[in-house]
Amino acid sequence: MVKESVQAGRRSFKSLASTIDIVGPIERSSRLDRPIRGLAKAVRRRIGPGRLRDLLHGVPTGKPLHPPLVTFVVGCWAATSVIDLTGTGSRAARTVLTAGLGAALPAVASGITDWSVIHREQQRVGFVHAITNLTAFGLYAGSLALRIGGRERAARLLSYAGLGAAGLGGFLGGHLSYRQAVGANHADSVAHLVPLGWYDLCSLNDLPNGRPVARRLGYIDLFVLRVDGEVTVLADHCPHLAGPLHQGRLVAEGGAACVTCPWHGSTFRLSDGAVVHGPATAPVPAFDTRIRRDGVIQVRPAQR
Ligand code: FES
Structure with missing residues (x-):
């Protein structure tokens, strides 16, 4: 009886795990390989070897630069939504939203530089991660434009949508870092x-x-x-x-x-x-x- 319930538990856990494996198919799909190859090559050509590329990777600090920049961006955007939800100040919301948009530019530059020199399976997930984050950027930029135009209600809705897109981007970023070990030290052991x-x-x-x-x-x-x-x-x-x-x-x-x-x-x-x-x-x-x-x-x- 106990054995049967353990087996049933294992089966349902396995089916739950396969249900939420939304990243595996992205990792395995070769559909986007052609644009990925072209874009990675263009990035490597544009940001050639040298100080700028080392800086964008994070060589001077000995840590990848992308994660702390992204944390700041997402923190600002999440704060925007908290301020919107609590109604504590449209000016404060506009300020943190703008700070997030500003920090997104170096975050994108460092992320795409890292992305241009990783394995193909990692690039596939990274490509979708970039699209979701660019979508978030577009939604927040639109939200800022609406706020400037005085359309607060529509601006807030756009921010919430942006937060959803950024959350999905963060989920994919987590897969890249913790499952696919991008940015980890592969010689630490x-x-x-x-x-x-x-x-x-x-x-x-x-x-x-x-x-x-x-x-x-x-x-x-x-x-x-x-x-x-x-x-x-x-x-x-x-x-x-x-x-x-x-x-x-x-x-x-x-x-x-x-x-x-x-x-x-x-x-x-x-x-x-x-x-x-x-x-x-x-x-x-x-x-x-x-x-x-x-x-x-x-x-x-x-x-x-
Ligand atoms: S530089 Fe990528 S594995 Fe060595």
Whole structure:
């Protein structure tokens, strides 16, 4: 009897979960791939590598820029509706609505820059997320125009509709962040997988000179570069979306040796894994190295 009810409970939970999976079909559908491809390419061309792009990704602060900007925008818009509902001041409502519209511009710029360098399934959800948020922007802009024209009642209705669209956009944004891990640090687990201490990695003679290779340390994939008698070791997974860094290009940036991720071009300093260029905003975990007398390379998580 108990077993049957547990099974029935499981069945109804499963059917509820599949009923509310409205994002899965978007993620899997290739219908919008052509405009997505074209738009992503145009964005990458328009906002080319450099300071502006790094700024829009959030490289200077080490955190993605889009989430805090969006939080401010949605906060302003939600406040507009609260003020409207309580009738505490049309001037205050107009002020926070305008602040939200103003902050939406950099929020869109940072969001679309992040979006242009993610996987296709993520771009599909991101595309619909952008449409819903642009709809919200249009509704709030219309609401502001009506408020300026003195049509308060219609303006409030438009704001409520805008809040609904922004809510849907937020739901999709949540899926992007928490299910599809856009903006998350994909190399963070490394620090938890390697307890402190020195570990044997491989023999110096087993490594090619001047060409990065992948090696494993327990569960961890490592980027290993030998240049004559010097060995550099970083985590191999790019913090942006886990691209294989050992397949990247070795470059020099500001006099420092770096590696550029083969997937979306994040660039990391070899000496400490610091981000030189995005889209990654988190550094790649670095390892200290030493070479034993018998030529065995030992590594440990960097003590910095
Ligand atoms: S995975 Fe995107 S830059 Fe490395």
